[in-house]
Amino acid sequence: MERIVVREVGLRDGLQMLTSWPTTVQKQAWMHAEYDAGVREIEVCSFVPAKLMPQFADAAEIVRFARGFDGLIATSLVPNLKGAQLAAEAGVHKINFVISVSESHNLANVRRTHRESVGQLREIVAMIDGLPKEQRPEIDVGLSTAFGCSIEGRIAPEAVFVLAEEVAAADVDGITLADTVGYADPASVACLCEEMLRRFPQLPIAIHLHDTRGLALANAVSAYQTGIRIFDGSIGGLGGCPHAPGATGNVALEDLVFMFEMMGVSTGIDLPRLLAARSAVAAFVPSGMLGGQLSRAGLPKNYGRAADDRPSA
Numbered sequence: 001m002e003r004i005v006v007r008e009v010g011l012r013d014g015l016q017m018l019t020s021w022p023t024t025v026q027k028q029a030w031m032h033a034e035y036d037a038g039v040r041e042i043e044v045c046s047f048v049p050a051k052l053m054p055q056f057a058d059a060a061e062i063v064r065f066a067r068g069f070d071g072l073i074a075t076s077l078v079p080n081l082k083g084a085q086l087a088a089e090a091g092v093h094k095i096n097f098v099i100s101v102s103e104s105h106n107l108a109n110v111r112r113t114h115r116e117s118v119g120q121l122r123e124i125v126a127m128i129d130g131l132p133k134e135q136r137p138e139i140d141v142g143l144s145t146a147f148g149c150s151i152e153g154r155i156a157p158e159a160v161f162v163l164a165e166e167v168a169a170a171d172v173d174g175i176t177l178a179d180t181v182g183y184a185d186p187a188s189v190a191c192l193c194e195e196m197l198r199r200f201p202q203l204p205i206a207i208h209l210h211d212t213r214g215l216a217l218a219n220a221v222s223a224y225q226t227g228i229r230i231f232d233g234s235i236g237g238l239g240g241c242p243h244a245p246g247a248t249g250n251v252a253l254e255d256l257v258f259m260f261e262m263m264g265v266s267t268g269i270d271l272p273r274l275l276a277a278r279s280a281v282a283a284f285v286p287s288g289m290l291g292g293q294l295s296r297a298g299l300p301k302n303y304g305r306a307a308d309d310r311p312s313a
């Protein structure tokens with residue numbers, strides 16, 4: 001049976017836009033519920049100054065808690081070297097550093113040109129390399145707005161490859177292609193993913209889809225067909241982007257898991273438990289923030305048998 005990895009990003013991507021957010025204890029309950037459902041990689045926080053984003057003021061404490069789960073990979077977003085140092089000190093397993101392929105978006109998001117962001121990435125890698133081996137987190141780079149951006153419009157694949165080459169040369173452990181504001185479609189996803197896998201056969205390539213215009217699941221299938229096996233999502237589709245007005249959330253994790261399991265692709269996730277986790281999280285965020293389809297209709301009667309009845313995808 002084919003297997004994929006689904007990564008929960010809601011505790012970071014999902015909380016960025018909220019004006020009121022879960023308490024530390026609620027975040028812990030959220031992680032617990034998803035861990036119980038079988039989720040084994042969670043982006044748990046962002047190491048940004050608390051005065052800019054008070055929702056992540058408890059980042060170090062959240063990482064400490066996440067490290068208590070056996071086999072859970074705790075990831076954190078970092079905007080710069082300082083954030084990376086704090087993340088490594090807190091003991092994250094993986095650092096996620098983001099560069100927007102749209103340079104205008106990068107300037108709006110982190111006030112840096114591409115060249116400055118790649119320079120910062122090299123400093124982060126050097127910092128990690130200087131740590132004792134057992135304390136070194138992995139580093140993954142998210143190429144956001146890889147398909148398009150609300151400032152620059154459509155992004156040419158060539159711009160992604162140029163930046164990806166520089167990022168790969170900095171000796172990272174993985175690259176994530178992010179459709180931050182919903183510009184991707186199944187055809188553009190197929191083109192970009194195929195070429196990325198061809199150019200970087202040694203590097204894990206993941207995809208981070210938002211459902212801004214309703215194409216996230218179709219895009220996920222398209223990515224899967226090219227060979228992508230790592231997918232981001234957030235429970236209830238929570239998420240957005242502070243520099244992309246109107247941008248709705250990530251692909252709903254439960255919908256993504258449901259789709260792949262129905263296709264005969266194993267995610268390692270117990271869907272009834274994931275739906276229970278969604279109900280728990282609904283109480284932690286402002287009402288009406290969670291979306292997704294599966295939670296409305298519930299699981300179909302054939303769930304769990306459908307995959308056995310047909311050859312794997």
Ligand code: ZN
Binds near residue numbers: 178180250
């Ligand atoms: Zn996102």
